[in-house]
Amino acid sequence: MRASHKNLDEIVNLIEKQMKATGIQLLWGTSNLFSRPLYMHGAATSPDARVFACAAAKVKKALEVTRRLGGENYVFWGGREGYETLLNTDMKLEQDNLARFFEMVLEYVEEINFTGQLLIEPKPMEPTKHQYDFDSASVLAFLRRYGLEDYFKLNIEANHATLAGHNFQHELRYARINDMLGSVDANQGDLLLGWDTDQFPSNLYSTTLAMYEILKAGGLAPGGLNFDAKVRRASYQPEDLFYGHILGMDSFARGLETAHSLLESGEIEEFIAERYQSYQQGIGKKIREGKISLKELAAEALDYRLPDLELDSGRQEKLEAIVNRHLLRA
Amino acid sequence: MRASHKNLDEIVNLIEKQMKATGIQLLWGTSNLFSRPLYMHGAATSPDARVFACAAAKVKKALEVTRRLGGENYVFWGGREGYETLLNTDMKLEQDNLARFFEMVLEYVEEINFTGQLLIEPKPMEPTKHQYDFDSASVLAFLRRYGLEDYFKLNIEANHATLAGHNFQHELRYARINDMLGSVDANQGDLLLGWDTDQFPSNLYSTTLAMYEILKAGGLAPGGLNFDAKVRRASYQPEDLFYGHILGMDSFARGLETAHSLLESGEIEEFIAERYQSYQQGIGKKIREGKISLKELAAEALDYRLPDLELDSGRQEKLEAIVNRHLLRA
């Protein structure tokens, strides 16, 4: 590992020079703890403490390099932090160890004064059968259990969202309302395929609704949009790299314009405000403020004449038409 | 609602009489907050505060009835607590309201001195597109956010686990190691179908691994196994109800015997203990006890000669053969 670290230092010297020359800055640093056979059973969740130590050494080095290069974030990929079969797995110990690993990281970033945002990237499966960072909710349940929720945010990836049975917007929304939206891996998958295809984003619905959440979050800083994408195998010529990046950038640019147009018009926001307005007064307000009990609410409800209780429509079809209109005219 | 409550009281009188006559006891009470059009947008997460109040009235009554009948638990089904489309949804307000609802429930059960266990039943979708109680992890993330985790446990359903992309054992294990395993809806789904088929359990792998988790948890009390199952549409004759229940009971009985045999033999438990033994001494022990830092671990790892670091095998195939052996000989 000493040799590897030394080689890395030389490369980092070069990178540093190029960064200065070009002005390109570093969004985040990370380390790969899943490709080498060493990590076949996991890294911080390996049943072998020596592997945990190797992971510690690698992450320590990567944190130092990220700090040196001025990285704004540091991303933890779950990789093989999970299991292939429950038959051989002590899930409790593994999750405890993963928490200990993050605690050590927190201590170390303070020691070296790395002030970048720490990010965890949810992914449900692949390479292992089940990863503990399955989706945003799994990560939050974990962080909250170990009192770590104030020190991490999430790096949401479109293709990981859909593999976990959620759409991209859901994961962004969930992260946003939990104050955990850190950064975004901007790609797309194929919902008819069960693996991470990491395609360059082309679907304008996906980019529009993603940018809608990002705008509602007030932007991503210190995070950003990162193309964790690759061209298709059959797009193997150099120019395909350009086509892929242009496609991805244009798709997000149009998504931004459409989301901006949607928000400017206020059509969606006003609909939602109107839809929930019963929580702005009367019993609704009391519910929100915790000033009414189950018993009081029940007494209230007993007097309702149920067939007379007219509800609003959810208007899904109308709202979808609004999105289409803004998409085409943005 | 008054009339409905009055009718319910008459039925409950009958039920109470029959319970005394037969000695049959009540595992849990619950209420259905999703079938009526009133709940089309959710119950405690409805955008209409009057619907929240109706849900409060219904749950209040159901809690009283459950207490009166000596119910050991009370189950909350997510039902329509979720969304059909994010376009019309204030997810933050809805989740806050759901938490407020549970807080009101806690206050009320104390008031009426209902000492049964409160349970939440995760289910990812159906009837709505996305339910907030998606899986065990989602529920835990939610409960921990609002400081409610000490007052609820989980009611795990096999078919809901698989719809959420997990196997039954995973959800039971995850609930168990988080001290949240309350009760079990014992059925099975068809993994090639995307809806809740609620079949009577027949798969002995599923029942064996479920009972394995339940035995490891020291049993389920005050919970139990509940057949949330129905016979197939084409099994429409009265005797099919018997065949279904016999199938389900026999399957869980055999699962219990096999799980007991597995645990008695110690083959799996010893394998796991051996697999993680590096955490019982040296740096592993220090990791577990929080007595070693990232820097110290990194220093340790720098001296490893990586190709010499022989790892144990995960032995999945051998372990699967052990399960088959116990299944056939239990």
Place this chain on the structure above:
Amino acid sequence: MRASHKNLDEIVNLIEKQMKATGIQLLWGTSNLFSRPLYMHGAATSPDARVFACAAAKVKKALEVTRRLGGENYVFWGGREGYETLLNTDMKLEQDNLARFFEMVLEYVEEINFTGQLLIEPKPMEPTKHQYDFDSASVLAFLRRYGLEDYFKLNIEANHATLAGHNFQHELRYARINDMLGSVDANQGDLLLGWDTDQFPSNLYSTTLAMYEILKAGGLAPGGLNFDAKVRRASYQPEDLFYGHILGMDSFARGLETAHSLLESGEIEEFIAERYQSYQQGIGKKIREGKISLKELAAEALDYRLPDLELDSGRQEKLEAIVNRHLLRA
């Protein structure tokens, strides 16, 4: 059944009058052979010959009514023609019987001189676990086995395509190149849900690529676009029906414009023509015309210098960008 037929005749009298008054014509007739308990085990594939006879009577009547009303097509929905479990199923007899049913239908439509197109609508599952009309390929394999392929075309439904693991365009393309594209059920599903949601179509990619296939097929006559769609449960007000239909019509209208723009520009067509041009001359032409043998081709290939064999790129990213451009500017 006599009473039912009589009632139907009265309704048909009314329908006929209204059709004359409004000028609205009939795209297709059909019959529902799956809702009644009678069809719990299937209709033409029921293990009970009396049920087969009931299905015959119902379809006979429906064919007569369709003829009387000038229906341009008659659609067979698989419904329960399939199985719940292979354990109780004679798949061979059931498929033979289904073929016999279709043969009887052919004889009868000739007898009554019904000249509308007969259509089969593929659907993989729901209500049963597995339906024989799983997808277009399954239907073609079936029809070709029994020599029925000249008498039927396909009614492709978007949501059924995705439930079978294909996208909508795939099923349309497959039907088109097999000269089997008859009519279209224009809706959409939710790829993260495993059941038939039958949503009004809003996704402009889906409608564009559908209209692309339809234009390439030279249109659909005698078929058409049929909204087999319903508003979401929460869109329960009368105006939602208008919003839904407007959304669906606008989406297909924009899809038509975009597909027309794509075809007018020739960008995709020319790319494809160029991509396959090696089959227009030399050995490619001989392959297409069956004028070269495996041995001759092998001899040819032996002289290739493989690293020198430069292939074209598939250009997926560029093509996706072209679709986006036409979508936005159409």
Place this chain on the structure above:
Amino acid sequence: MRASHKNLDEIVNLIEKQMKATGIQLLWGTSNLFSRPLYMHGAATSPDARVFACAAAKVKKALEVTRRLGGENYVFWGGREGYETLLNTDMKLEQDNLARFFEMVLEYVEEINFTGQLLIEPKPMEPTKHQYDFDSASVLAFLRRYGLEDYFKLNIEANHATLAGHNFQHELRYARINDMLGSVDANQGDLLLGWDTDQFPSNLYSTTLAMYEILKAGGLAPGGLNFDAKVRRASYQPEDLFYGHILGMDSFARGLETAHSLLESGEIEEFIAERYQSYQQGIGKKIREGKISLKELAAEALDYRLPDLELDSGRQEKLEAIVNRHLLRA
């Protein structure tokens, strides 16, 4: 390619010697037409005729080698015969070319007098997005279109069946009743994962129902059971290969015993015979023999008193219990 063929000949000399020395015989030969970049767009379905020629040369050689080694079958894997995106694909030309390729193969096997069975192995996806040999039905639809159905049989793989949305037994049953069951790739996948995991078979339900179909087919000759399986990544030690093979063999052995027990007992077979007995006499017999028309059947049905038409139960739960009983007592 000449050099490659020469190298192959040397290896084949060695193989031949070892086969003679050990008595081990060859189940089938095949060739890999998807790993090399040359086949990135397909082999017989490549848009480049030179690639078609390379595939021809490779298959010609592989057929010769298979014949020389006494191979009982030759398997065609779809590999990349399909598409990544319909946007760049001439599906009609590609399928026509694939048919031409098979015609050339038929001509050549006759020329060299290779009498082994030709097999096609369905697989829906992976490595490409969509492969033309999606499932058994897709292959049959294709073969029947081009008049090739008498010259090929199917090589069914468990894990490919589930990826296509069918269970293993379904694909075996479908192949069997269409007289197309040739050989079997005996492995299993993980239904919660969307890729080909190729696990050693351990699930006794899967092996029992597979052997049930194989016994009903009168065995597999000239085919056989082939473990297209690999140990899990974490099972990386040499002994794991033994554990994997022992697991697979034991699982199929127990499956054979259980299927034999089921068939010997006649419980399932008799149930099915009884279930369909209405087709052995009266109108049922006439339906099967094509001696009754839609009109005659309709006349018959008009006299049924529908509520009186008692149907048998499908008895799924009872049948599942029978399978469990035989599994445990076989």
